[in-house]
Amino acid sequence: MKRAKKKAFSDFIAQKGLKSTRQRDIILDFFLSSAQHMSLEDLYLKLRAKHPGIGYATVYRTLKLFAESGIAREIQFGDGQTRYEHVTEGEHHDHLVCTRCGAIAEFENETIEKLQDEVAAAYGFLIETHKLELYGLCAKCRSK
Amino acid sequence: MKRAKKKAFSDFIAQKGLKSTRQRDIILDFFLSSAQHMSLEDLYLKLRAKHPGIGYATVYRTLKLFAESGIAREIQFGDGQTRYEHVTEGEHHDHLVCTRCGAIAEFENETIEKLQDEVAAAYGFLIETHKLELYGLCAKCRSK
DNA sequence: GGCAAACTTGAAAGTGATAATCAATTACAA
DNA sequence: TTGTAATTGATTATCACTTTCAAGTTTGCC
Structure with a gap:
């Protein structure tokens, strides 16, 4: 590694x-x-x-x-x-960002990626990269 | 409006x-x-x-x-x-951004939003907002 | 309408993060 | 070892906001 x-x-x-x-x-x-x-x-x-x-x-x-x-x-x-x-070769992940404490978690979701490709195709668009971030409260901050 | x-x-x-x-x-x-x-x-x-x-x-x-x-x-x-x-009330859209000419297109995809909720739920995360952008070449720039 | 208090404005100065400059130093091929 | 091209660290510049402040407006109240 x-x-x-x-x-x-x-x-x-x-x-x-x-x-x-x-x-x-x-x-x-x-x-x-x-x-x-x-x-x-x-x-x-x-x-x-x-x-x-x-x-x-x-x-x-x-x-x-x-x-x-x-x-x-x-x-x-x-x-x-x-x-x-x-960056790890061949791997991509998106982020969950806590707006309270700043914690950042990573996730992968192939279905979302596939849907993104479909959207792009519908627009004749060629995706080079993408960015998906979910902002909100992490589990810890929610429980407070 | x-x-x-x-x-x-x-x-x-x-x-x-x-x-x-x-x-x-x-x-x-x-x-x-x-x-x-x-x-x-x-x-x-x-x-x-x-x-x-x-x-x-x-x-x-x-x-x-x-x-x-x-x-x-x-x-x-x-x-x-x-x-x-x-901003139009009750409406949300994401973006396709052309890295060549800077053109910006908008799209909506309910299935992606639903999957985002599932991801968040799996992490005990409460989504406030999100950001999804696809970067690449728009149809016009591709055809050149 | 006339006034005072509170809010706005525009020009200028301030900020914070990124990016460029440059003289002195260092790496490396021959 | 040596010449030269790249690198370093300190400093300065840039960029896109963001704040400050004196002068100007707006608004409620008489």
Whole structure:
């Protein structure tokens, strides 16, 4: 899992004529072992605790590279923060976002995806990506 | 339609203890007869052509009021611009967004909505709103 | 109509997150 | 080792809002 992503990223780096650096290695390691849906700010602050020398701009640029290489995806939940999600090949999921506590759960539903394809077909539309988010109260917040 | 929304907005204004002004009337008229999914920038520039005296901040604040009153809704398609959609009571639709030309089409699908409810129920989640967008190429852009 | 209080307006300044700049540093092929 | 192209980190710029504030309007009340 982690191995595969490290390989995917180093392949990307090589193929683009970019370089392997200490900072990129550190940020990649950190990203791969961190939680889903961390924002740039989150990641930078936590990373800085262990590696004070790494600058904000470097983290920013490196996360963009992760997204470009396909091992991460940028997502927005409308709170003004770009978050980074781990991407596993061939897998797609959507989100349940708690508007009270901010918790994010993931789900997959093949039937919905199929219906989306039908809608697109009806419009002669070719889907590249989609975004489905359900906003509301999670079980914990509801019970309070 | 337009009548109903004007009434809805003036009721909102009255109920909130706000005032009826020339600017709000102009912006409301303009908004109600403009296209769906206009951004603040779009609306301001087009409006300014007819009414040079109206300031950006006023358009901004008034659109926020429209959203608060329920006659408009803010939506984001990931291009960094907040857009304003006309809201018709009891109606909900989702979007097809062309990544080439920016065209936006709307669709409704009750089966998808029902499946969303099922997903939410499985997680003990209470849906307040949802967001479903299909990104890709519209029929026109595909045929080129 | 005249007034005072409260709300609005428009211009300008402020914010917060993202993106670009640049001199100094580092990686890597030859 | 060396030349050169990429990278880094600090700083500055940008972008799209968002707020501030002095001057102008609206509205209820006499």
